[in-house]
Amino acid sequence: MTLAGEPGTDDRAPRRGTGADAVGGLVPARVARPESTEALGRVMAAAAREGSAVVARGNGTALDWGGLPRRLDLLVDTAGLSWIEHIAGDLVVEVGAGTPVAELYGVLAAAGQRLSMDPVRAGGTVGGMVATGVSGPRRLLGGALRDLVIGMTVVRADGVVARSGGRVVKNVAGYDLAKLHTGGLGTLGVIASVALRLHPLPPALRVVSRATPSHEHAERALAELRRSTVVPSAVELDRPPEGPGHLRVVLEGTPDGVGARVAETARILGGDPEVADALPEGWGVLPAEGTLALVSVPPAESVRAAVRVGGLSGAAGATAHVTGSLPAGALYVSFPPGAGAEAVGAVADGVRSVPGWSMTLLRAEPHVHTAGVDLWGEVPGLPLMRAVKDSFDPRHRLAPGRFAGGI
Amino acid sequence: MSETAAPTGAQADVAALVPRLLRICGEDGVLTDTARRRTYESDGLTHHRAVPGVVVLPTTADQVAAVVRLCAENGVPFVPRGAGTGLSAGALPHTEGVLLVTSRMRRVIEVDVENECAVVEPGVANLDVTRAAAPYGYYYAPDPSSQQVCSVGGNVAENSGGAHCLKYGFTVNHVRGLDIVTPSGEQVSLGGKSPGAHGYDLIGAFVGSEGTLGVATRVTVGLTRSPERTVTLLSAFTSMNAGGQAVSSIISAGVLPSAVEMMDALAIEAAEKAVACDYPEGAAAVLVVELDGPAAEVDAQRAEVTRLCEEAGAFETRTATGADERARIWKGRKSAFAAVGRISPAYIVQDGVVPRTALPEVLRRITELSAASGIRVANVFHAGDGNLHPLVLFDDAEPGAGERAEEVSGAILDLCIEHGGSITGEHGVGVDKACKMPRMYGPDDLATFDLFRRALDPDGIANPDKLLPTPRLCGEQPGVRRGVHPLVESGRAEQF
Numbered sequence: 004m005t006l007a008g009e010p011g012t013d014d015r016a017p018r019r020g021t022g023a024d025a026v027g028g029l030v031p032a033r034v035a036r037p038e039s040t041e042a043l044g045r046v047m048a049a050a051a052r053e054g055s056a057v058v059a060r061g062n063g064t065a066l067d068w069g070g071l072p073r074r075l076d077l078l079v080d081t082a083g084l085s086w087i088e089h090i091a092g093d094l095v096v097e098v099g100a101g102t103p104v105a106e107l108y109g110v111l112a113a114a115g116q117r118l119s120m121d122p123v124r125a126g127g128t129v130g131g132m133v134a135t136g137v138s139g140p141r142r143l144l145g146g147a148l149r150d151l152v153i154g155m156t157v158v159r160a161d162g163v164v165a166r167s168g169g170r171v172v173k174n175v176a177g178y179d180l181a182k183l184h185t186g187g188l189g190t191l192g193v194i195a196s197v198a199l200r201l202h203p204l205p206p207a208l209r210v211v212s213r214a215t216p217s218h219e220h221a222e223r224a225l226a227e228l229r230r231s232t233v234v235p236s237a238v239e240l241d242r243p244p245e246g247p248g249h250l251r252v253v254l255e256g257t258p259d260g261v262g263a264r265v266a267e268t269a270r271i272l273g274g275d276p277e278v279a280d281a282l283p284e285g286w287g288v289l290p291a292e293g294t295l296a297l298v299s300v301p302p303a304e305s306v307r308a309a310v311r312v313g314g315l316s317g318a319a320g321a322t323a324h325v326t327g328s329l330p331a332g333a334l335y336v337s338f339p340p341g342a343g344a345e346a347v348g349a350v351a352d353g354v355r356s357v358p359g360w361s362m363t364l365l366r367a368e369p370h371v372h373t374a375g376v377d378l379w380g381e382v383p384g385l386p387l388m389r390a391v392k393d394s395f396d397p398r399h400r401l402a403p404g405r406f407a408g409g410i
Numbered sequence: 411m412s413e414t415a416a417p418t419g420a421q422a423d424v425a426a427l428v429p430r431l432l433r434i435c436g437e438d439g440v441l442t443d444t445a446r447r448r449t450y451e452s453d454g455l456t457h458h459r460a461v462p463g464v465v466v467l468p469t470t471a472d473q474v475a476a477v478v479r480l481c482a483e484n485g486v487p488f489v490p491r492g493a494g495t496g497l498s499a500g501a502l503p504h505t506e507g508v509l510l511v512t513s514r515m516r517r518v519i520e521v522d523v524e525n526e527c528a529v530v531e532p533g534v535a536n537l538d539v540t541r542a543a544a545p546y547g548y549y550y551a552p553d554p555s556s557q558q559v560c561s562v563g564g565n566v567a568e569n570s571g572g573a574h575c576l577k578y579g580f581t582v583n584h585v586r587g588l589d590i591v592t593p594s595g596e597q598v599s600l601g602g603k604s605p606g607a608h609g610y611d612l613i614g615a616f617v618g619s620e621g622t623l624g625v626a627t628r629v630t631v632g633l634t635r636s637p638e639r640t641v642t643l644l645s646a647f648t649s650m651n652a653g654g655q656a657v658s659s660i661i662s663a664g665v666l667p668s669a670v671e672m673m674d675a676l677a678i679e680a681a682e683k684a685v686a687c688d689y690p691e692g693a694a695a696v697l698v699v700e701l702d703g704p705a706a707e708v709d710a711q712r713a714e715v716t717r718l719c720e721e722a723g724a725f726e727t728r729t730a731t732g733a734d735e736r737a738r739i740w741k742g743r744k745s746a747f748a749a750v751g752r753i754s755p756a757y758i759v760q761d762g763v764v765p766r767t768a769l770p771e772v773l774r775r776i777t778e779l780s781a782a783s784g785i786r787v788a789n790v791f792h793a794g795d796g797n798l799h800p801l802v803l804f805d806d807a808e809p810g811a812g813e814r815a816e817e818v819s820g821a822i823l824d825l826c827i828e829h830g831g832s833i834t835g836e837h838g839v840g841v842d843k844a845c846k847m848p849r850m851y852g853p854d855d856l857a858t859f860d861l862f863r864r865a866l867d868p869d870g871i872a873n874p875d876k877l878l879p880t881p882r883l884c885g886e887q888p889g890v891r892r893g894v895h896p897l898v899e900s901g902r903a904e905q906f
Contacts, residue, residue: 092662092767093796115664136611147606149614150583157858165858166851171763173795174832175569175618176839176850177877178859179582182614191610203664229526230547232638234704257714260707301603303524330526332604363608382609384600387592387866391610394865407609 009045014038017046017077024078026058027071028369031078038083040156040164040195047193048162050077050400057160058402059193061101061128064291065135068366069188070378073404079193081130086196089114094201095153095170100130100194111201119145119202121237121287123335130194136186137297137365139287140237140328141253145202147331148185154198155181157191160396164195172200183391190406191395205255210283211268212251213276215240220273222306224250225329227271233264238329242309244322253282289326289335294347295366296336298327298354305329308360312336315353321346336362344374355380379407423486424463424506431466431508434476439514441465450509453494453501454556458841462489462503469514471589471597471627478625479595481508487871490621492533492564495556497759498840500568500620500876507871510625512563518542519628525603526633527586532563532626536570539631548633551578554836555744566626569618571836573743574700576794577668578634580836582617587630590616593623593867602630615862620838621873623866637702640668641712642736645697645719645727646690650674650789653695654770656722657793660699661766663718665711669700670794674773676753677746677788677801684749687742690726697724697793698743700736746790747801754786754803756812758819761837762826766796772825776800779825785811785818797835798826824849839877845884847877 008014015038020031033055037043050057055076060066062082081101088097091114098107104122107129111117121139122132133155138147145151154168157180167180183191215221221240228238236255242248250272254264269276289295300308309325312334316323321342327334338347347364348371354362364371364378382388385408392399392410404410431440441447442464451459463486468474481488487507494501503509515531518538522528523546528539536557539550553572554560560570566588571580578584587601600616601607616623647653653672660667673681675694681687689696697719701711716727730736750757764772773789780787788801800822804815823833823846833839833846847856860878864870875883 090765090767092658093765094661095765146579146583149611150579159858163854163858166855167859169830169832169850171765171796171831171835173571173575173580173763173792173797173835175580175836176832176834176843177847177855178862179569179615179618180858180862182582182611183862185611185614187610202666203662206664226524229524229635232635232704234635234637234707256704256707257710259710260704263706264704297606297608299604299606299608301522301525302605303522331606333606359602359604361604361608379608383607384598384609384612386596387598387612388610390865391612391862394861 009049012042012045014042014045020078026066026075026078029072029075031058031075033076034078034080036080036083040084040158043079043084043158043193043195044162044164046079047158047160051161054398054400056400056403057193059130059134059189061131062103062126064124064127065131068135069405070409071372071404072402081128084195090170091116095172095198096201097154097170097196097198098129099196100128102129104129104132112204115204116201117204118151118199120148120151123287123289124291125288129197133185133194133197134187134189140239142328142331143238144234144236149182151200152181152185152197153200155184156195157184158193158195160192160401168198170198188405189402190392190410191401207256207258207261208280209254209261209265210251210279210281211254211265211272211276212249213272213274214247215250216247218306218310221248221250224272225306228252228268229330231267231271233267235268240306240309240325240327240329242313242325244313244316244324290337293340294338294342294364294368294371296351296362296364298334298336298360298362300332300334300360302330302332305332305334308354309334312350312354315350316346319346319349323350340368344371344376347371348374348376351376351380382407423484424508427480427484427486427508428464430480431464431477434473434480435466435468439467439469441467450491450494450503450511453491453496453499455497455499455840455842458499458502460503460505462509463506465509465511467511467514471591474510474625474627475591475595475597477508477510478591478593481871482594482869485869485871487874489873490567490625492561492567493535493559495560496564496568496838496840497761498834498838498842500838500840500873502841504874512561512625515627521546522603523548527603527630528633529628529630530562531628532561532566534562536560536562536565543633547636549636550631551584551634552581562629562631563626566617566629567619567621568836568838573669573671573792576670576792577666582614584632585613585617585629586632588613588616588626589628590624590626593869593872605632620840620877622863622877624872639705639708640700640702640736641708642730642739643699643712643715643727644689644739645699645724646693647695647697647722647724648692650695650773651770652723653697654773654793656697656719656724657769658766659718659722660715661794663714665714667699667715667794668702669698670792671698671743672696672789672791672793673743673746674789676786677750677790678742680749680753680788681742681746684752685741685745687738687745689742698739743790750788750801750803754805756804756806758802758815760798760800760802760819760822761834762798762823762831763835764796764798764826764829764831768829768831769793769796772798772829775825776822779818779821783814783818785815787818795835796831798822841876841883844875844877844879847879
C-alpha cells in the first residue's frame with residue numbers, strides 16, 4: 004500500500020507508523036484510519052493485494068492482549084468508525100466499532116437503558132470490547148457479552164464487507180458468525196459495527212457485601228444463594244493476595260421488590276453485611292497493568308479454584324489478586340507488574356492440571372512472552388478453529404500469532 | 411410443493427454402503443425397506459417430502475462418527491434428524507443420502523445440581539430435561555411449543571426458542587458443552603460444565619447451524635432455578651392496536667416478563683371452538699403476560715402490568731397464580747395452531763420477526779393483505795420479541811388457493827424484511843426459506859456464511875441444500891457463489 008488514499012475516493016492516505024503504534028514490539032509501516040465501513044473495506048482490500056499483515060486498534064487498551072503478532076505491516080485505527088444508532092423503542096443499539104464504550108453507556112443511560120454487561124477495561128472502544136470478548140460480574144441475568152451481540156458487520160481479510168445477524172433479538176437466519184468474532188482478537192476479520200441487545204435500567208439496585216471469613220464460608224454462601232430464589236445479577240468474589248476476601252451480591256429490580264431479596268441475601272451471607280445502593284468505584288474493571296488471566300471452572304468449583312490460584316501463586320513466590328463471578332465459574336487472576344514468568348507459568352500449569360479447568364493468559368507482560376509461557380493451554384477443537392481461520396484468512400494476515408495455537 | 415422422487419439408479423451409492431452401515435449400527439439400526447424409509451420422508455413441514463436413501467438409528471457417538479466417516483469417504487450426503495418436529499424442512503431427507511436419526515440416543519446422562527447443568531444425549535426430549543431437573547428445583551428454560559417430543563439435539567441444530575425466550579434466551583444461551591461429530595467424521599468435545607470455553611466460540615456458531623456443520627452427540631445444558639413465583643395475566647382488548655400499545659408500555663416500563671403472547675380475534679375464535687378456553691367475550695385481541703421471579707418483584711410487576719394494560723384500554727384483566735389456573739389461560743394460546751385446523755381445511759404457519767415498534771404497522775399491513783387477497787390470516791405470536799406466527803388459512807380443495815396462500819405468506823415475510831426484521835425467529839431456514847435468504851442478506855454476506863460452512867464441510871455432504879440458497883433449489887439468482895456441486899446436477903425435481 005502506498006502512502007496515498009485509494010484512487011477515486013476521498014479516503015485519507017495512511018500515515019507512517021511510529022514507535023507509539025507498536026504492537027508487541029512491532030512497529031507497523033503504516034497506520035490507516037478509515038472513516039466508514041466502506042473505507043475500511045477498501046483499506047483491507049488494498050492490504051490483501053499487498054499481502055500486508057493487519058492489526059486493528061480501537062483505543063489501544065488491549066493491544067497487549069493475546070499472543071504477540073508475528074508480523075505487522077498495517078495498523079487499522081477504528082477511531083473513525085464512531086457512531087451510535089440507538090433504537091430505543093426496540094431496546095437495540097447499533098454502534099460503530101470505534102465508539103468509546105463510555106460514550107455508548109452514557110447515551111444509553113440517558114435513555115434509561117443499558118448494555119447489561121460490565122466492561123473489564125476503562126477507556127476502551129466497543130470494537131475492542133467485543134474483539135476481546137470477556138465480561139465483568141453482572142452476567143447472571145442478561146448473560147455474558149456474547150449473549151448480547153445480535154448482529155455484526157465485519158470486514159474480511161480480503162476486504163469484503165459481510166453482515167450476519169440483524170437488528171432484532173430473535174433471529175435464526177444464517178450462521179451466527181458474530182460468535183466467532185466475539186473474543187476472536189481480530190484474527191478472523193475486522194469488526195466494523197455491532198448490534199447489541201439492551202435492557203432497561205433497573206429502577207432499584209442494591210449491593211450486599213461482606214468480608215468472607217473463610218473459603219468454607221464463601222462456598223456455603225454460594226451454595227445457599229444458588230438454592231435461594233433471590234436471583235442475583237452478580238455474585239462477585241474479590242480475593243486480594245493479603246487480607247480477607249469479599250463477597251458482593253448485586254440485586255436489581257423494583258424499589259418495592261428488592262427489599263425482601265436484600266434481607267434474604269443478608270441472611271445467607273451472615274455477619275451483618277453492608278448494603279449499598281450503588282456499585283463500588285471501579286466495579287468490574289481489571290488492573291490495566293501486569294499479567295492477567297481468566298480461569299474457567301465448573302461453577303461449584305469457583306471458590307476452590309480461587310483458593311488454589313492463591314496457593315499456587317504463593318508457592319511460586321508471586322502474589323495474585325483473584326476476582327470474578329462465582330456462579331459463572333469465571334475468575335480473573337491479576338498478577339502485579341513484574342511478576343515472574345516462572346510463577347505465572349506455574350499457576351497456569353497448576354490450574355490446567357485439574358480436569359475441567361482452564362486458564363487463558365489474556366494479557367502477558369513482555370517477559371512472560373519471552374519466556375515462552377503457553378498462553379492458552381490445551382484448546383479443545385483447535386483443528387476446527389484452524390480450519391475456520393484458513394477459510395476466512397487463508398494467508399494468515401490478520402493479527403497472525405495473536406490467537407490460540409499461533410492462529 | 412411437489413414430492414421429489416429419486417432418479418432411477420441414483421441410489422446405487424447409498425445402497426453400496428448398507429452392508430457397512432449394518433456392521434456399524436446393527437440390524438435394528440438400519441432401515442432399508444421402502445415403507446419404513448417412507449415414514450421419515452418429511453419433518454414437521456410436511457409438504458416437503460423425500461424418501462431417504464437409507465435410515466440409520468445409531469445408539470452411540472462412536473456409531474454416529476463411523477456412519478459419518480463412511481459418508482465422507484464415499485461422498486454420500488447425510489441429514490441429521492432428531493424428533494422430526496422442525497418446521498423448515500431442515501430434516502428433509504436426501505434421496506441419495508443417509509438419514510441419521512438420533513432418536514435412540516436418549517439418555518439423560520447426568521443432572522449436576524451443584525453446577526446447575528445437565529448432560530444429555532441428543533435424542534432426549536426437551537421436556538425430559540426439565541422432568542429430570544424438576545425434583546431439584548430446576549428446569550431447562552428453552553421451551554419450544556413441541557417440547558414434549560422435540561429433541562435437545564434438534565433444539566441445538568435450530569437454536570430453538572419458545573414462549574419464554576423473551577426473558578431466558580434461546581438454546582444458544584444455555585448450551586455450555588457439545589460433543590460433535592464433524593462432517594469428516596471426527597469426534598470433537600467443545601466446552602463442558604464450565605460456562606466459558608476458550609478459543610473461538612464454536613459452540614455459539616454450531617448452535618443454530620441446522621445440521622450443516624455436523625451432528626451433536628452429547629449436550630451440556632445450563633439449568634435454571636425454578637422461580638419463587640409465577641403469575642399469568644390475561645388481558646382482553648377491543649383492538650389489536652390497543653393490545654400492541656400495552657406490549658410497548660410494558661417493555662418500555664422496564665418490566666421484563668418471561669412471556670408476552672398475543673392472539674387476534676380469528677385465533678381466539680378458533681381456540682374457543684377447539685378447547686373452550688373461555689377468554690373474555692368480545693375480545694379483538696388478548697394478551698397473555700407471564701411474570702416470574704422473586705415473589706416480591708412479581709407482585710410489584712403484576713400491579714404495574716395490570717395498570718399498563720388498563721391504560722392501553724384493556725376491558726378485562728384476569729390474573730392466575732396457581733398452576734391449574736395458569737394452565738387454563740395458556741390452554742387457548744397453546745391450542746391455537748391446532749385449533750385453526752378446525753376452522754380451516756388447511757393453513758400455513760409463517761415465522762417472521764419485526765422490531766417490536768413495527769408491530770402495529772405490520773399487523774395493519776397483514777390485515778390489508780388478507781382483505782385484498784380474500785385469504786384469512788389468524789395472528790398468534792410472541793409479541794414481546796416481535797416474533798410473528800401468522801396462520802394463513804386456505805381450502806386445499808379449492809384450485810389455486812394454496813398458491814394464493816403461499817403468496818400471502820411470502821408477502822408477510824417481505825413485510826418483516828422491509829421493516830428491518832428477520833425471515834425466521836425460531837423455525838429456521840432449512841429448505842423452506844433457503845431461497846428467501848438473498849432477501850435478507852447480500853451476496854457477500856451469503857458467501858461469507860458459505861466460507862464458514864466450507865471450513866467445516868469442504869465436500870458439502872452435511873445436510874446439503876439447506877440454510878443457504880443453491881441454484882438447484884432456487885434457480886440462478888444472486889446467492890452463494892460456489893462451484894457446481896455434483897449433486898446439483900443430479901436432476902432432482904425442483905421443490906417449488
